[in-house]
Amino acid sequence: MNMPQNIRVHKGDGILELIWDESNISRLPFCAVRRDCRCAVCVDEFSGRQLLDPASVPEDLGLEDISISGNYALRIRWSDQHDSGLFTWDHLSDLANRMETRSS
Numbered sequence: 807m808n809m810p811q812n813i814r815v816h817k818g819d820g821i822l823e824l825i826w827d828e829s830n831i832s833r834l835p836f837c838a839v840r841r842d843c844r845c846a847v848c849v850d851e852f853s854g855r856q857l858l859d860p861a862s863v864p865e866d867l868g869l870e871d872i873s874i875s876g877n878y879a880l881r882i883r884w885s886d887q888h889d890s891g892l893f894t895w896d897h898l899s900d901l902a903n904r905m906e907t908r909s910s
Contacts, residue, residue, distance in 0.1 A: 832902035845891035
């Protein structure tokens with residue numbers, strides 16, 4: 807997946823918006839992105855077992871800071887102070903597709 811054309815953070819709504827192109831826009835709730843973190847703190851790197859309890863991530867989680875890491879990912883610092891995850895474009899696109907499939 808290529809880098810989005812635009813990234814918008816809607817703090818009031820708790821939504822991360824990724825505009826891939828004019829016909830493909832992903833709107834991801836902050837809490838869904840945080841719950842899907844794949845860093846070594848959140849997922850056992852050997853077994854792939856999720857260590858993060860999704861119920862521990864509050865629905866009203868905030869996004870404190872966001873930056874682009876290289877041309878392949880976002881680094882996000884959340885209001886729970888977690889900041890060790892990198893969210894690749896492929897990962898975010900996959901999350902958006904999984905969320906869309908669940909809501910259909």
